[in-house]
Amino acid sequence: MPSILAVKSLSKTYDTGFQALKNVNLEIEKGEVFALLGPNGAGKTTLISIICGIVNMTSGSVTVAGHDILGDFRAARSMIGLVPQELTTDAFETVWATVSFSRGLFGKPKNPALIEKILKDLSLWEKKDSKIMTLSGGMKRRVLIAKALAHEPQILFLDEPTAGVDVELRREMWRVVERLKDTGVTIILTTHYIEEAEEMADRVGVISKGEIILVEEKSELMRKLGRKQLTLQLAEPLDTLPTGLNGHHLELAGDGRELVYTYDTQGERTGITALLQDLGEAGIRFRDLSTSQSSLEEIFVSLVRDNR
Template sequence: MQPIIQISGLSKTYASGFQALKTVDLDIKRGEIFALLGPNGAGKTTLISIICGIVRPSTGTVLADGHDIIRDYRAARSRIGLVPQELTTDAFETVWATVSFSRGLFGKPKNPAIVEQVLRDLSLWEKRDSKIMTLSGGMKRRVLIAKALAHEPQILFLDEPTAGVDVELRQDMWKLVRRLRDDGVTIILTTHYIEEAEEMADRVGVISKGEIILVEDKAELMRKLGQKQLTLHLQAPLAAVPAALSRYGLALQAEGAELVYTYDTKAERTGITALMKDLAEAGIRFSDLRTSQSSLEDIFVGLLRANA
């Protein structure tokens, strides 16, 4: 199936000479949740702004559902919804008027049923006649999402959508995201809450210094780059790791009462089996054990350090 977003040779250099993007090539699959991760200043917002038609690229092409964002910008933009970080709307308008106006901006005919459904999905229906200025921060964030969904886009960008919002809104938002994905909407997410990307994303892209340094299925990324740890609770503390076990890179913790073995998925079977055999031969006994695995955040930090 053809990707819903196709980015080729994309770059952006501002008048100041700052190069925000350096030859980005990226395909985003139809119907997936794609998490774009990167530190502040990495180029995430610039990339999103170019795709959404807010910033003009210096070089390269972007196709949104087969439509060039410059040559066929009306058709391209009609397929895209953007939830920005900040609320930009008339504070004196009502919720209903604001969301309805957003639908009209994309040339969509009036459809009160669609607007009502969007407001109900975001728990805004009871606030439909309230002015934006009277809403709480969390409710204003919901309005941002409603505005982005009013014209029924096939591509939805969420730029730090849960920054500074309460837990209830965050949970509601992710329920909605899952439902949209199930309905065929493609979701592109930027977030500082990496645990959200770990829970929600199908694929992960990492951008650093204006370049895409990795794109990978989340499960495959965790398998290839994630490290695991086996912690053994020893029956008797050790003063030092025996020389016969030096090849495993073991570490002592808890004043010698715990022995920690760090390994990757490639060494999982043979490494643990051999370790257990060598522990028995060295006369080391343990009373309990536990395993843990590195998170997506650990992998993300490691990638950035490697690219520093």
């Protein structure tokens, strides 16, 4: 299946000489949720702005379902919905009017039933006659999403969609994203909340200093780069590790009452088996054990740190 979005050799250098993007290549498949992660100033918003026709590229190409964003910009732009970081809604318009107007901007015929469904899905129906200026920050952000969905885009960009909103609204937006994915909409989100990517994304891309340094299936990324720890609650505390255990990645914790074994997520079953055998031979007994795995956030921080 051809990619719904293809970015090839994309670069952006501003008049000041700052190079925001450097030879970016990226392909997004139809119907997936793709999380683009990166620190402030990494180039996330610049990349989205170029794809959406807000910022001009310096070199390279972008196609949306085969439509070049420069040569066939009307067809390409009509397939894209954008939820920006900034709240840029008309304060004196009602919710219904501003969402309906956004649909009309793309030459779409009126569809009150669709607008009603969008507002209900976003818990905005009771506010449909309220002016934007009277809404809370979280409600205004929902209006931005409704405006982006009004013309029935095939690709939805969410640029920091839950910045500054409470946990309840954030989780509600996750559910909205899940419903959109079920209808076949492709979703690309940038976020500082790594838990959002961990919760929703099929694939993860990491951008740093204007370059894509990694694109990977989320599960595969965590399998490759994640670490696991096995923590043993010892029956009796230890002052030091017996020399017979030096071949294992072990450390004492909890005032000598815990033994922590660190290993990667590639497997290491034989390593754990050998460890338990060596513990038995050393006469070390344990009364409980638990495992933990590194989070996507820890992997992300490690990747960006290594790219500095």
